[in-house]
Amino acid sequence: MLVRYFGAAQAAAGVPEERLELDGAALVEVLAAIRGLHPDGDPSMARVLERSSFLLNEVALRDRSGSISRDDVLDILPPFAGG
Numbered sequence: 001m002l003v004r005y006f007g008a009a010q011a012a013a014g015v016p017e018e019r020l021e022l023d024g025a026a027l028v029e030v031l032a033a034i035r036g037l038h039p040d041g042d043p044s045m046a047r048v049l050e051r052s053s054f055l056l057n058e059v060a061l062r063d064r065s066g067s068i069s070r071d072d073v074l075d076i077l078p079p080f081a082g083g
Contacts, residue, residue: 001019001020001022001023001030001068001069001070001071001072001073001074002017002018002019002072002073002074003017003018003019003020003030003034003073003074003075003076004016004017004073004074004075004076005017005076006075006076006077006078007077007078007080008043008048008078009045009048009049009052009076009077009078011041011042011043012038012041012042012043012044012045012048013034013037013038013041013045014038014041018037020033020034021070022068022070023069023070024067024068024069025067025068026064026065026066026067026068027054027061027064027065027066027068027074028064028065030068030074031049034049034076035049048076048078049076051078051079052076052077052078052079053077054074054075054076054077055073055074055075055077056068056072056073056074056075057072057073058073058075061074
């Protein structure tokens with residue numbers, strides 16, 4: 001799957017996007033993998049993920065127990081400030 005990071009999530013990951021070789025994983029498993037890939041970011045990836053919302057294929061992800069396939073795109077959207 002393609003994971004795209006925005007705002008603080010991109011700062012924590014150090015990249016705007018990356019591919020994960022997970023297929024059929026639930027969101028909780030994907031987030032655990034992301035935390036494992038980026039344990040030392042500033043800001044902390046774990047903290048960013050706690051506050052983020054998620055889009056799956058550009059649609060708000062409401063059912064966090066559903067599976068995410070290798071062809072999906074997951075966007076990680078931390079809270080944004082400003083205006």
